[in-house]
């Protein structure tokens with residue numbers, strides 16, 4: 001896509017190269033046309049489709065990666081390689097880690113999170129290294145060297161779905177190889193995937209039961225000398241291996257507010273309070289669920305707010321979050337959906353056919369169809 005120049009376009013800087021950044025870029029171009037001049041500031045050259053990393057330990061395939069340069073070019077954005085380090089809100093300038101200063105009229109911070117190990121001695125789930133980190137474990141289970149594995153979510157279980165997928169995929173592989181293994185999921189959630197609501201929790205509990213995976217809910221875990229102690233029950237186990245989700249931290253950009261974990265607070269239109277012209281979207285924000293579909297919905301809200309600021313005929317609408325997820329089980333995938341009202345319980349459904357199209361793991365209005373096009377179809381379930 002090329003754009004004609006507008007007499008006085010708004011300069012929009014988007015920091016990030018993940019779901020939220022790309023969705024914001026695409027939505028903004030669609031809503032504001034040539035009223036905006038977009039720059040994408042990203043440290044990496046590729047977009048990684050992170051959810052498919054859970055398959056890597058079980059196959060030789062890798063999660064999808066797509067080069068950023070052609071995507072930016074197609075949406076008429078300038079791609080700058082670098083990392084946002086600080087924001088000078090008075091001068092409206094973004095400072096990169098390399099010391100470059102970039103002027104903006106509107107800035108979208110979509111820098112994601114950093115993960116730190118939650119349990120010393122456990123394998124930490126990191127989508128960049130998951131294949132290598134877990135392939136040995138899967139092999140040990142297949143060959144009978146490892147007979148007990150615990151999958152542990154840390155106290156702030158921002159997005160526990162990959163943990164359930166890894167447990168279910170491990171069980172499926174073990175039973176296919178006639179290997180005898182005891183698997184357990186330990187989570188602070190009161191029920192499996194409780195954030196999706198009751199219908200989903202019940203179904204996931206059934207799947208765990210069928211796969212003979214024990215579920216220890218409302219629990220946190222300590223790991224010392226190979227022994228896992230669950231709190232508050234005091235239950236002890238000695239699994240051969242422990243796989244744990246990481247503790248997540250926000251990006252902590254100097255000049256921007258942050259909560260205790262470094263996440264950026266935002267208004268319901270994605271604006272960062274007290275800093276004019278700065279917006280944030282995706283995992284970097286203090287929204288409690290770190291999920292690609294939510295990141296994309298936040299990016300769409302921010303794009304509409306900026307498009308309106310640029311003079312486009314658009315009314316910015318507050319976030320109405322809906323989580324959609326695909327649970328990989330080794331057998332047929334399960335498609336989960338939940339509306340998250342401000343008050344009350346999530347309204348959820350689960351089934352074996354998706355209620356959305358394309359049937360991708362990350363549901364994003366603009367990025368989803370873009371990735372599903374032609375040669376990019378590997379992002380699908």
Ligand SMILES: Cc1cc2nc3c(=O)[nH]c(=O)nc-3n(C[C@H](O)[C@H](O)[C@H](O)COP(=O)(O)OP(=O)(O)OC[C@H]3O[C@@H](n4cnc5c(N)ncnc54)[C@H](O)[C@@H]3O)c2cc1C
Pocket residue numbers: 015016017018019020021041042043044050051052053054082083084085110111112113125126127159161162251281282283284290291292293294295324325326361362363
């Ligand atoms: C194993 C796993 C499975 C998952 N499964 C699902 C799933 O099934 N469905 C789903 O919807 N979600 C899933 N998620 C969550 C989903 O991947 C994230 O919620 C989503 O990627 C968040 O998008 P984001 O753009 O906010 O952050 P990210 O995708 O993390 O992107 C952040 C980007 O910012 C860049 N960056 C970092 N620091 C800076 C900086 N200082 N300046 C500029 N750029 C910077 C990074 O290089 C990256 O490009 C899963 C996550 C994992 C790890």
